[in-house]
Amino acid sequence: MIKIFVVEDDQFLGSIIKNNLGKIEDTGVHHFLTAQDCLDNLHLNPDIITIDFMLPDMNGLELMEKIRNFDDSIKCVIVSGQDKVEVVLDVYKKGAADYIMKNDDAVVNLEASVRNLFKAVIQKKEVSTLQEQIIDRNKYSNIIGSSPSVLKVLRLIQKVEKSNIMVLITGLSGTGKELVARAIHYGSPRARKPFVTVNMGAIPADLIESELFGHEKGAFTDARDRRIGKFEEANEGTVFLDEIGEMDLLMQTKLLRVLQEKEVTRIGSNKPVKIDARVLAATNRNLSLEVKEGRFREDLFYRLQGFLIHLPTLHERGEDVIILAKSFLSEFCKENKMTQINLTNEAMKSLMEYKWPGNIRELKATMDRAAVMCENNTINPDDIVFSNS
Ligand SMILES: Nc1ncnc2c1ncn2[C@@H]1O[C@H](COP(=O)(O)OP(=O)(O)OP(=O)(O)O)[C@@H](O)[C@H]1O
Numbered sequence: 001m002i003k004i005f006v007v008e009d010d011q012f013l014g015s016i017i018k019n020n021l022g023k024i025e026d027t028g029v030h031h032f033l034t035a036q037d038c039l040d041n042l043h044l045n046p047d048i049i050t051i052d053f054m055l056p057d058m059n060g061l062e063l064m065e066k067i068r069n070f071d072d073s074i075k076c077v078i079v080s081g082q083d084k085v086e087v088v089l090d091v092y093k094k095g096a097a098d099y100i101m102k103n104d105d106a107v108v109n110l111e112a113s114v115r116n117l118f119k120a121v122i123q124k125k126e127v128s129t130l131q132e133q134i135i136d137r138n139k140y141s142n143i144i145g146s147s148p149s150v151l152k153v154l155r156l157i158q159k160v161e162k163s164n165i166m167v168l169i170t171g172l173s174g175t176g177k178e179l180v181a182r183a184i185h186y187g188s189p190r191a192r193k194p195f196v197t198v199n200m201g202a203i204p205a206d207l208i209e210s211e212l213f214g215h216e217k218g219a220f221t222d223a224r225d226r227r228i229g230k231f232e233e234a235n236e237g238t239v240f241l242d243e244i245g246e247m248d249l250l251m252q253t254k255l256l257r258v259l260q261e262k263e264v265t266r267i268g269s270n271k272p273v274k275i276d277a278r279v280l281a282a283t284n285r286n287l288s289l290e291v292k293e294g295r296f297r298e299d300l301f302y303r304l305q306g307f308l309i310h311l312p313t314l315h316e317r318g319e320d321v322i323i324l325a326k327s328f329l330s331e332f333c334k335e336n337k338m339t340q341i342n343l344t345n346e347a348m349k350s351l352m353e354y355k356w357p358g359n360i361r362e363l364k365a366t367m368d369r370a371a372v373m374c375e376n377n378t379i380n381p382d383d384i385v386f387s388n389s
């Protein structure tokens with residue numbers, strides 16, 4: 001439902017406007033006689049507010065300014081008897097969505113104006129629902145498992161998610177490092193801002209600097225346009241430096257400087273830009289060993305390790321193997337609109353005995369395969385094909 005406030009000190013005119021707008025499908029309209037009444041009710045989250053220019057307690061523009069300070073996505077329509085060009089321009093400049101002349105057609109024109117704003121309001125609502133869904137899907141409650149080692153990880157996530165502290169996530173391939181990084185971002189006050197992943201292992205060494213920090217037009221042969229880097233793209237959000245162990249020593253030096261100064265300089269520019277991005281990093285390498293062997297800078301290692309979250313292998317999670325297997329099966333059945341598939345005791349036993357070198361990613365692929373292979377909605381040991389056997 002779209003909520004509309006009508007602020008009009010003339011009781012009679014206000015009621016006419018209210019009734020007229022109320023006829024539009026799926027709207028709820030409130031009428032207020034004063035600016036203060038309107039301000040006192042902003043917590044009801046109106047989408048559109050029509051404002052009379054001359055109110056007893058406040059000028060319409062002043063009211064609009066206060067409304068937009070509260071939430072600048074509220075669409076304000078100013079209704080006024082003034083038709084001086086300067087006044088009209090000023091109204092638009094101060095952020096009004098529309099301006100309606102107070103004449104014989106005012107009520108009809110106001111209805112047309114409000115209908116026009118609907119599309120933008122509905123779009124905004126759709127974007128924020130989508131945003132909430134993304135946040136929900138990525139929160140730590142989606143990390144399945146109840147073994148002591150996983151509960152410890154969940155507690156650590158809760159401890160770090162609200163702050164800006166740098167977190168290093170370690171663990172073997174497929175143990176859920178990216179899942180944890182997303183959980184931290186989407187549980188943080190930055191959740192509605194970008195989560196930007198950069199995979200150090202997937203970008204050629206000579207392109208990493210421009211990828212992370214951006215470049216100016218003409219900075220190097222292929223730089224046809226100016227481009228901002230991932231740190232700037234993640235402004236007010238989070239940068240996830242995945243596979244940080246793959247970064248070469250020269251780049252590590254540059255990264256360390258950026259983390260210390262909290263500013264980046266695009267290639268080909270000499271003007272640093274302030275950045276506000278939280279940094280999370282992950283690696284499946286043993287970084288302290290990399291440091292010992294001279295492949296990773298010690299100072300960067302300590303800096304990144306502001307907080308360390310280590311993910312256990314799947315085999316170390318005991319009964320979680322079964323909880324995860326069942327959850328992946330339910331997911332598979334739901335996606336494919338099938339009735340629930342069950343595991344026999346023997347099948348569970350063989351899942352528990354296997355070592356899972358590919359960890360949770362391997363378990364998911366194995367369960368998907370078994371779900372396709374099995375008959376009568378029951379998985380027997382024969383339906384399970386391990387990739388390592
Ligand atoms: N505890 C968990 N509960 C549910 N799903 C999980 C869990 N851990 C991992 N997964 C799933 O397993 C898959 C692999 O996880 P993810 O990509 O986060 O691992 P990774 O550690 O980043 O692996 P790699 O080192 O290979 O990049 C994903 O599909 C993820 O959703």
Ligand SMILES: [Mg+2]
Pocket residue numbers: 177178242
């Ligand atoms: Mg990963």
